[in-house]
Amino acid sequence: MSLNGTETAVVPVPTKKAKTKKLRPARKQVKPGDVERKETPQTGKEYNIWYNKWAGGDREDSYSNKIKSQTRCNVKLDSGLTRANTTGMKYCCLFFSRGCCPYGWECEYLHTLPDPSTALPDSSKDCFARDKFADYRDDMGGVGSFNRQNRTLYVGRIKETGTGLETEEVVRRHFKEFGEIEHDDSETGWAVKVLQYRSVAFVTYKSELHAQFAKEAMACQSLDNDEILNVRWATEDPNPVSKVNEKRRLEEMGQAVIREKMDPKVVDAMRTIRALEDGDVLDADGNLIENSTMDADEEEEEEDEGVDRGTKRRKLDVYEEISTPPPPEEETPKSIGLLSADTMDSLKYFSEIRKRNGILPPTALRAAPQKTSAGLGLGDYGSDEDD
Structure with missing residues (x-):
């Protein structure tokens, strides 16, 4: 009702609803036959399946022998629903992390980043369901070890085109796509360390699962330049402060x-x-x-x-x-003569009992007999009755 008496309609204002992100079916990253299988050139006499390279030749594969990956995972475009979302599979697809899964929504594994809040069924396996080992390889490659929680990656063969901070920004921009990076007290506030003039960087994630995914996703990839990265597991930090902080963090996680x-x-x-x-x-x-x-x-x-x-x-x-004060001690009767106090009490007790029962006292306490004559009494000495 208005002031002039005319009725006015009240138009409801629509409220904004919270947007819920829904996953669409995962797309097929490549078509069968698009990716050409290229084998590394033979540099030795025997192929070592543990280190995935030729043995008996050079000590280490040279820079020219590394082959750049033909595909790369784009998490925003490639993530989606697969059959694993209905079957309850908790492990991610290894080929999805490398950007070359041809199955898409028909894949039996997850096509998303691993969730740190979801515990894996087996702690001795990584996020791709591969078995871990007791020790790391000598070159710190491979799946990793189940004896230590490692969240840091070693990134080698980086082409530096600027200062250390610029290179650090480039590394962080490429690696943050595959997980949340740890914060620290450095100048930039991120746990990304670049060793200038050595073409080496260290990236620390908050979760080991994200480090496992990023290691496979960035292997043999390139940053802003045409380099071929060498991504490995980082060795343990020898800094005692870092060891104490890591131990405290693991204890807090266990308590939680x-x-x-x-x-x-x-x-x-x-x-x-x-x-x-x-x-x-x-x-x-x-x-x-x-x-x-x-x-x-x-x-x-x-x-x-x-x-x-x-x-x-x-x-x-x-x-x-x-x-609390101790209770007062009772006064113990003192001993008289050769007999103790307990013995005298016992004798008194038995004497009272004898008196009540009418028993005469012992012979030693009887009265002496009266003498009839006042003579010498020779009969008393030689009498046969007395012993």
């Missing part, structure tokens, strides 16, 4: 996984039992309430991280023993 697997009711029950053992008080939410009656020494001990719970319990027991 265990916390998710446990029942919250069991966690609350364990927290309550521990509080009862330590003498702490918890509120309704399970948080610790500081006890005002605690001594200052005990508070300092709790603030100290190096004191374990067992030590605190022993100290509390000692404090309770000191605070």
